[in-house]
Amino acid sequence: MSVNPRPTDGLRLVHWNIKELDTVKLSLPQHLQVEAAADILRGLEPDLFSINEVHCDPDRDNLGDFLRRFDSDRTLAHYRLSPSNTGLRSDPTRKILDRSNFGFFPGQYATGFASRFPLEKTLEIQKLRWKDFEPQSDLSGFNLGGVSPDEIELFDKSFTVHWLQVKGRSLAVICLHTVPAFHFGQEKSPNTERNRAQLEFLRWFLVGEPRPHLSALGIEPLPPDQAFIALGDFNCPLRDAHYSGGAVLQSLLNHPRIHNEVARIPKEILWDLPRLDPTITFFADGWDYNRLPTELDYVLVSHELRMDQLTVVFANPDRRIHGLFDPDSDLTPLLAALAEPGRQVGLQRGSAFGRTDQVAVVSVREDFARLRAGSDHLPLVLDFAWQD
Numbered sequence: 485m486s487v488n489p490r491p492t493d494g495l496r497l498v499h500w501n502i503k504e505l506d507t508v509k510l511s512l513p514q515h516l517q518v519e520a521a522a523d524i525l526r527g528l529e530p531d532l533f534s535i536n537e538v539h540c541d542p543d544r545d546n547l548g549d550f551l552r553r554f555d556s557d558r559t560l561a562h563y564r565l566s567p568s569n570t571g572l573r574s575d576p577t578r579k580i581l582d583r584s585n586f587g588f589f590p591g592q593y594a595t596g597f598a599s600r601f602p603l604e605k606t607l608e609i610q611k612l613r614w615k616d617f618e619p620q621s622d623l624s625g626f627n628l629g630g631v632s633p634d635e636i637e638l639f640d641k642s643f644t645v646h647w648l649q650v651k652g653r654s655l656a657v658i659c660l661h662t663v664p665a666f667h668f669g670q671e672k673s674p675n676t677e678r679n680r681a682q683l684e685f686l687r688w689f690l691v692g693e694p695r696p697h698l699s700a701l702g703i704e705p706l707p708p709d710q711a712f713i714a715l716g717d718f719n720c721p722l723r724d725a726h727y728s729g730g731a732v733l734q735s736l737l738n739h740p741r742i743h744n745e746v747a748r749i750p751k752e753i754l755w756d757l758p759r760l761d762p763t764i765t766f767f768a769d770g771w772d773y774n775r776l777p778t779e780l781d782y783v784l785v786s787h788e789l790r791m792d793q794l795t796v797v798f799a800n801p802d803r804r805i806h807g808l809f810d811p812d813s814d815l816t817p818l819l820a821a822l823a824e825p826g827r828q829v830g831l832q833r834g835s836a837f838g839r840t841d842q843v844a845v846v847s848v849r850e851d852f853a854r855l856r857a858g859s860d861h862l863p864l865v866l867d868f869a870w871q872d
Contacts, residue, residue: 496866504539531560535547535596563599565596574589584630609642612638641662641663712786714784721779793865
């Protein structure tokens with residue numbers, strides 16, 4: 485894996501959007517994705533851990549369950565899974581989707597945080613209306629899933645801040661999983677504008693000035709001397725002009741209070757993958773790293789902290805193509821013959837190689853296969869310490 489050893493004098497934070505980590509998966513004694521993700525995290529040994537897409541089930545401690553899968557010593561003893569708007573307007577019994585905040589069931593995509601330091605205070609912003617943040621915005625032209633423009637929430641999930649004492653000093657950790665900036669072919673989708681608005685709120689909260697109408701709701705920005713880390717799946721490419729949220733992110737990275745750095749795949753991995761963008765944090769399910777590669781996850785760090793490493797966790801796939809075959813072929817003997825220690829063999833869509841009518845037999849390194857089994861997103865690792 486593409487991560488330097490743990491620091492001896494600093495701390496390690498890991499962020500990971502682990503795809504749809506729900507009650508069904510976590511209730512099973514063993515589940516390939518759950519075990520793969522836990523195995524990766526066990527090796528990373530975080531002091532702080534941010535996770536997106538955990539099912540916030542009122543009848544089950546899903547985050548605590550998952551933490552115990554990789555943190556048997558209970559180092560991350562202090563944790564919280566924040567409530568989410570996702571799915572609150574759904575009705576699973578009638579198969580009715582929440583079309584305003586998405587989701588097939590309540591709490592489907594919640595954001596969690598775990599720490600080896602006690603959480604002194606937590607702020608969870610869930611019900612703030614979009615109009616409360618941007619009173620001048622005209623939302624009448626959007627399809628808001630049956631919710632009026634005056635009532636639609638700003639956040640389709642939530643916005644969470646945890647304060648903790650780290651080595652005697654106050655650190656605020658802001659956890660955010662935004663709405664995707666993409667429309668997914670939907671007419672009159674508010675996604676691009678809602679993503680921008682959510683990131684504008686993040687910018688205001690980190691480096692903005694108080695606003696009377698938000699102060700009246702009990703919401704204030706961070707003080708100018710508050711050290712912070714803001715992180716999550718911000719669901720927007722940084723350098724694509726089609727998405728206005730990218731300009732907001734760039735303005736944050738250019739702000740004098742914030743380190744102008746994004747996570748990258750280390751150069752030693754890229755020697756063998758020269759066409760791979762080092763800043764990608766997502767590509768579509770499977771072993772094809774050229775399928776929808778996108779930069780979606782970010783870690784923003786204030787200058788009170790020293791950054792020793794900000795890395796996208798990746799593994800050299802060493803992908804080998806063993807031929808294209810008819811989908812009805814019996815490939816069992818070939819798959820068995822190709823099996824070898826340290827590698828996994830599987831099938832990949834032939835369309836990746838220009839043949840939609842065939843399947844490809846592919847093998848990759850075991851650590852790459854395990855990473856991809858864990859999620860379609862890649863983990864981010866921040867090693868940090870207080871500035872001297």
